[in-house]
Amino acid sequence: MKVKILQIINESPRVKRFILAPLSGEFDAFLAGQFVVLENENWEYPNKNRSYSISSVINNPRELELCVALNEKGVFTPWLFSLIVGDVLECSQPQGKFILKEDEQSLKLPHLFIATGTGIAPFLSMINEVLKKSQNKVYLVYGNRFEQDILYKTYFEMLSVENEKFNFLPILSREYKPNIAEGYVHASYKIILESIEDARIYVCGWKEMCADTRNELKAMGFNRRQYFFEQYD
Numbered sequence: 001m002k003v004k005i006l007q008i009i010n011e012s013p014r015v016k017r018f019i020l021a022p023l024s025g026e027f028d029a030f031l032a033g034q035f036v037v038l039e040n041e042n043w044e045y046p047n048k049n050r051s052y053s054i055s056s057v058i059n060n061p062r063e064l065e066l067c068v069a070l071n072e073k074g075v076f077t078p079w080l081f082s083l084i085v086g087d088v089l090e091c092s093q094p095q096g097k098f099i100l101k102e103d104e105q106s107l108k109l110p111h112l113f114i115a116t117g118t119g120i121a122p123f124l125s126m127i128n129e130v131l132k133k134s135q136n137k138v139y140l141v142y143g144n145r146f147e148q149d150i151l152y153k154t155y156f157e158m159l160s161v162e163n164e165k166f167n168f169l170p171i172l173s174r175e176y177k178p179n180i181a182e183g184y185v186h187a188s189y190k191i192i193l194e195s196i197e198d199a200r201i202y203v204c205g206w207k208e209m210c211a212d213t214r215n216e217l218k219a220m221g222f223n224r225r226q227y228f229f230e231q232y233d
């Protein structure tokens with residue numbers, strides 16, 4: 001379907017939030033965690049499509065938000081970042097299987113979300129859903145290099161104040177800031193999981209972080225019924 005760019009928000013030096021609206025018709029309702037596929041119909045490269053997780057918190061059939069990092073060495077994101085409000089592009093309906101397990105047993109358990117960078121995108125809606133449906137604790141372990149890279153920081157800080165079940169744990173690998181943990185995500189989620197027998201664990205981001213996290217979780221004795229991955233390449 002054809003969509004128009006309604007708004008562009010500079011979320012960090014390398015990340016923009018794109019608010020898209022259908023030119024006609026509506027977006028199908030998305031399941032928390034799903035993505036859409038954008039297309040550049042007019043260029044000469046063989047692969048004209050890229051997938052982007054939906055970063056909207058809730059369903060709105062007239063609007064959908066994406067949160068995209070510029071990859072200077074890539075081809076699609078430099079084009080996307082050159083677009084302006086009012087431009088039109090091709091966008092699929094929501095799709096994808098990286099969604100919450102909502103069976104009775106899963107909703108009783110603590111939930112742990114692990115992300116780096118734009119891997120946070122699907123977790124906005126997933127965390128909103130799970131906080132509504134589960135009585136147990138919800139942890140978000142979110143790694144970035146610098147404080148300015150932490151996407152949706154104010155939103156998650158407010159959510160942790162408003163909802164006592166929600167624990168927001170940002171981590172910085174290249175900068176020291178008071179009250180923010182230093183290092184990589186692994187040390188932080190290991191501390192949480194050491195005190196928990198069973199959990200539902202969702203991991204999203206680039207290949208290397210996903211691969212390392214999978215190995216760590218396996219080594220801790222967790223299995224594929226307990227953890228779920230969305231890898232960005």
Ligand SMILES: Cc1cc2nc3c(=O)[nH]c(=O)nc-3n(C[C@H](O)[C@H](O)[C@H](O)COP(=O)(O)OP(=O)(O)OC[C@H]3O[C@@H](n4cnc5c(N)ncnc54)[C@H](O)[C@@H]3O)c2cc1C
Nearest residue numbers: 050051052053067068069071073074075076077118121232
């Ligand atoms: C399910 C899913 C959800 C995703 N969600 C998001 C999201 O929410 N936000 C987000 O930012 N990303 C997301 N991604 C990643 C996104 O789809 C793109 O891969 C990303 O935006 C990079 O696109 P690009 O065209 O700029 O880079 P690409 O052109 O795909 O390039 C990727 C890399 O390939 C190499 N390369 C490309 N072209 C050349 C060339 N001509 N010569 C040599 N090397 C080259 C470069 O090293 C480059 O760094 C998601 C991916 C998936 C699969």
